[in-house]
Amino acid sequence: MNTSPKAPPPKGPAPRPGVLSVAPYVGGESAIEGLERVVKLSSNENAFGPSPMTMEAYARLAPDIHRYPDGGCKALRRALAAAWNLPAERIVCGAGSDELIALLARAYLGPGDEALYSEHEFLMYPIATEGTGAKAIKVKETNLTADVDALLGAITPATKMVFLANPNNPTGTYLPAARVRALRDRLPDRVLLVLDAAYAEFVTRADYTAGSELVEPDGNVVVLRTFSKIYGLGGLRLGWAFCPAAVADVLNRMRGPFNVSSAAQAAGAAGLADTAFVAKVRAHVETWREWTAAEARRLGLEVTPGVGNFLLIHFPRQTGRDAAAADAFLKSRGVIVRRMERYGLPGALRVTIGREDEMRTFAAALADFVRRG
Numbered sequence: 001m002n003t004s005p006k007a008p009p010p011k012g013p014a015p016r017p018g019v020l021s022v023a024p025y026v027g028g029e030s031a032i033e034g035l036e037r038v039v040k041l042s043s044n045e046n047a048f049g050p051s052p053m054t055m056e057a058y059a060r061l062a063p064d065i066h067r068y069p070d071g072g073c074k075a076l077r078r079a080l081a082a083a084w085n086l087p088a089e090r091i092v093c094g095a096g097s098d099e100l101i102a103l104l105a106r107a108y109l110g111p112g113d114e115a116l117y118s119e120h121e122f123l124m125y126p127i128a129t130e131g132t133g134a135k136a137i138k139v140k141e142t143n144l145t146a147d148v149d150a151l152l153g154a155i156t157p158a159t160k161m162v163f164l165a166n167p168n169n170p171t172g173t174y175l176p177a178a179r180v181r182a183l184r185d186r187l188p189d190r191v192l193l194v195l196d197a198a199y200a201e202f203v204t205r206a207d208y209t210a211g212s213e214l215v216e217p218d219g220n221v222v223v224l225r226t227f228s229k230i231y232g233l234g235g236l237r238l239g240w241a242f243c244p245a246a247v248a249d250v251l252n253r254m255r256g257p258f259n260v261s262s263a264a265q266a267a268g269a270a271g272l273a274d275t276a277f278v279a280k281v282r283a284h285v286e287t288w289r290e291w292t293a294a295e296a297r298r299l300g301l302e303v304t305p306g307v308g309n310f311l312l313i314h315f316p317r318q319t320g321r322d323a324a325a326a327d328a329f330l331k332s333r334g335v336i337v338r339r340m341e342r343y344g345l346p347g348a349l350r351v352t353i354g355r356e357d358e359m360r361t362f363a364a365a366l367a368d369f370v371r372r373g
């Protein structure tokens with residue numbers, strides 16, 4: 001036992017300040033011991049899997065995987081530029097938006113700096129921030145929704161970055177375009193606003209945009225998008241950033257020369273072209289999200305109105321009826337959802353919208369849990 005007041009410095013190489021204060025990201029579980037078939041609703045993956053067109057493009061590539069990928073992702077960036085009506089030279093692709101979040105943090109943050117994120121926001125932001133030695137500042141939300149005034153009020157001379165997931169994961173709530181613009185308008189020029197629009201394709205509200213219109217050539221707003229959610233390519237790791245010219249330049253200097261695999265580039269371009277698949281997934285998610293929310297509310301549970309491909313369901317505090325008990329019961333029925341302690345929401349579970357049969361299985365298990373003696 002170490003009885004000295006201060007632990008001796010560890011032997012061997014020490015990482016930079018901040019690295020050891022990072023709590024490793026814990027992904028959703030994917031298996032239950034003793035069960036062969038599980039309903040996995042824990043990672044916001046696509047209910048239908050990848051589109052047939054992306055799988056074909058992926059398979060077609062097999063004879064060429066000895067070749068290095070196009071380090072500039074030219075064809076994919078051209079396709080993204082055409083699909084979203086954006087200039088290709090200000091698009092930078094990454095191995096998932098996670099890589100782009102990490103690169104932005106490493107490029108713009110260091111010891112003494114602060115980055116803001118809102119109370120129940122995606123945990124990759126504090127993880128990426130703290131790894132640079134900068135401080136991640138958690139800012140209060142209102143009704144489980146990012147609070148623009150609170151974010152602006154938390155700005156100090158040390159603030160270098162503000163993260164905003166819109167819609168947010170795990171709450172599912174979003175800020176209308178006018179509120180995001182108000183945030184941008186009142187932000188000092190030196191602060192980079194990172195708008196993470198991972199779930200943008202699911203949102204059907206008229207007052208929502210992903211925020212690309214706020215990304216000016218010489219501005220301070222970056223929008224992040226991903227192929228992991230509506231395109232169903234989480235396993236291939238593909239995301240992209242639409243940036244001011246100077247930020248695109250910085251990301252291109254920081255990233256690895258071949259950071260996006262040829263498989264991801266080919267499948268991503270095919271997924272972008274498969275607009276019918278995207279429309280099908282969006283319509284399915286909307287229908288079954290509202291159905292699932294109604295089922296949970298009918299059981300007396302509170303559901304946060306969400307606009308992504310998942311829902312946050314709240315449970316009473318009472319032992320045996322709380323979120324932990326619900327999670328255990330669902331697991332006994334082969335249904336895996338996500339516990340929310342790490343997001344400061346111990347009373348809630350996050351449920352991904354899966355296929356119809358999966359949602360019916362989930363709802364039946366939830367009803368049995370709530371109604372049991």
Ligand SMILES: *Cc1c(COP(=O)(O)O)cnc(C)c1O
Pocket residue numbers: 044095096097098099122165168169196198225226227228229234237238239
């Ligand atoms: C899932 C998710 C992402 C996507 O991350 P990838 O690295 O692209 O798979 C980004 N941001 C949020 C808020 C997410 O929930």
